[in-house]
Amino acid sequence: MASSKGSASAPAGRPRPNLVFRRLRGRRSPAEFAAAVRRAAREIGERVSCDARYIGRVEAGEIRCPNYAYERVFLHMFPGRTLADLGFVPRSSVRGRGARTAEDAPLARPAAPAPAADETRSAFGPYDTQDRKHTPEHHENHEESDVLRRGFMTGGGATVAAASLVGPLGLALDAAAAERPVRRPGASDAGALEEAVRRIRLLDDRHGADGLYRRAAAPLRAAYALLDAGATRQATADRLHSGAGELAISVGWLAHDSGRFDDARSHYAEALATARMTGDDALEAHAFCNMAFLARDAGRPREAVRAAQAAQRVARSLGSHRLMSLLALREAGGWAGLADRTGCEQALARAQALHDRGPSDADPEWMSFYGEAELQGLEAQCWSALGDWPRAARHARRAAHLQDPHFTRNIALYTAELADDLARGGRPDEAAAAGMRVLDLLGQVQSSRVQTMLAGTARVLLPHRRASGVSPFLDRHAASPRPT
Incomplete structure (x- = not known):
């Protein structure tokens, strides 16, 4: 395959x-292709935090040559091809070239040389061009613990926040750094903030929220410190506001999933206010989406319906069928909480029809979790709220089966939903078996939501202790640690 069509040298700036890489993606959305990249990485023992934005940067030509980790993954995905065949330029042509833009430069003094921007920040360091030995410890340090050390150490000497490896999730923060005075932020700061949001989401997908929430408060303060410092360019200011709002939603979700509903409500409201101040429809739709989910979980179903409908009004102009599908599911959850079966069924049908239209480039980056598995899981929750246990169990089983292994927390959630639906539907033996699978996953996942669901299942199964497998499940559940 010729590479000259997609990656010939272009004028500076x-x-x-990279049209070659775009053709290789085919009909898959950037988020779906990013998921395929992560799966390919796992197959060869690599770890890359690839997402839709990274794929977009490659296709836009911003990443002219990937670093060594991504190179190995891409060559594994497309055997027999070279980097040139994938539309990239030779590494020698990008190594060591300065890429600092005027927007990144300090206001009063010349900028120090910056690393080459033609290579992406990977799990092994920003713009890394050195081939190094990848030990398991090295992977763990960089993939799991650099959420904020990479995300909040800015390039111009103004460290907003730093992180070091402490504990299995590696999110211990230098909170004092968030209080230090900062220079006027530039595009590199906005990029660091966006990267931090992605990394927190990645950790939540794998481990759940309980171990992350308290450690995520400092980066949120740091993000708003960047806003207070004030960017000189409007484009940078817009990115900072959007990034800070997305981070507020991410921290709100960590609070939400760990049962801190009041904290979650506050963070979502902060994101909504940020969106409305800047006229950011995408951020506003995301905030309303999460507010609808929180209202449902907090026992305020009518508020859930209204928030979901507000989100749909804002999101219509964004052009994403997948987003509208998810918002219809949020509305369905509210109708189910109101015991309105007709309203729920109509919203579910709308959600399925919109989902079936397929992904598009307009789908927000944060929606990488939303696919057929999540649709099935949310529909299961609706039928469960309506008391249709067999139908709920059918959808929950489908969700757990379809889920990408990367989303460990969601697999635990769907399986816990399945266990509860089976228990309430009069199938205690199958419920206990599903509950055992959840307990196996709790070694990797820290989610109060999952543990609360499993505790409810255990209570339902207590009268059925003599059924096959129930007693071992109840004993193991009783001996398992509880969330603090």
């Missing part, structure tokens, strides 16, 4: 799109 005007990267040429």
Whole structure:
């Protein structure tokens, strides 16, 4: 495959799109292709935090040559091809070239040389071009613990927040750094903030929220410190506001999933206010989406319906069928909480029809979790709220089966939903078996939501202790640690 069509050199500051790489993605959305990249990485023992934005940067020509980790993954995905065949330029042509833009430069003094921007920040360091030995410890340090050390150490000497490896999730923060005075932020700060949001989401997908929430408060303060410092360019200011709002939603979700509903409500409201101040429809739709989910979980179903409908009004102009599908599911959850079966069924049908239209480039980056598995899981929750246990169990089983292994927390959640539906539907033996699978996953996942669901299942199964497998499940559940 010729590479000259997609990656020939372009004038400085005007990267040429990598059309070869775009063709290789085919009909998959950037988020779906990013998921395929992560799966390929796991197959060869690599770890890369690839997402839709990274794929977009490659296709836009911003990343002219990937670092060594991504190179190995891409060559594994497309055997027999070279980097040139994938539309990239030779590594020698990008190594060591300065890429600092005027927007990144300090206001009063010349900038120090910056690393080459033609290589992406990977799990092994920003713009890394050195081939190094990848030990398991090295992977763990960089993939799991650099959420904020990479995300909040800015390039111009103004460290907003730093992180070091402490504990299995590696999110211990230098909170004092968030209080230090900062320079006027530039595009590199906005990029660091966006990266931090992605990394927190990645950790939540794998481990759940309980171990992350308290440690995520400092980066949120740091993000708003960047806003207070004030960017000189409007484009940078918009990115900072959007990034801070997305981070507020991410921290709100960590609070939500760990049962801290009041904290979650506050963070979501902060994101909503940020969105409305800047006229950011995408951020506003995301905030309303999470507010609808929180209202449902907090026992305020009518508020859930209204928030979901507000989200749909804002999101119509964004052009994403997948987003509208998810918002219809949020509305369905509210109708189910109101015991309105007709309203729920109509919203579910709308959600399925919108989902079936397929992904598009307009789908928000944060929606990478939303696919057929999540649709099935949310529909299971609706039928459960309506008391249709067999139907709920059918959808929950489908969700657990379809879920990408990367989303460990969701697999635990869907399986816990399945266990509860089976228990309430009069199938205690199958419920106990599903409950055992959840207990196996709790070694990797810290989610109060999952543990609360499992505790409810155990209470339902108590009268059925003599059924096959129930007693071992109840004993193991009783001996398992509880969330603090």
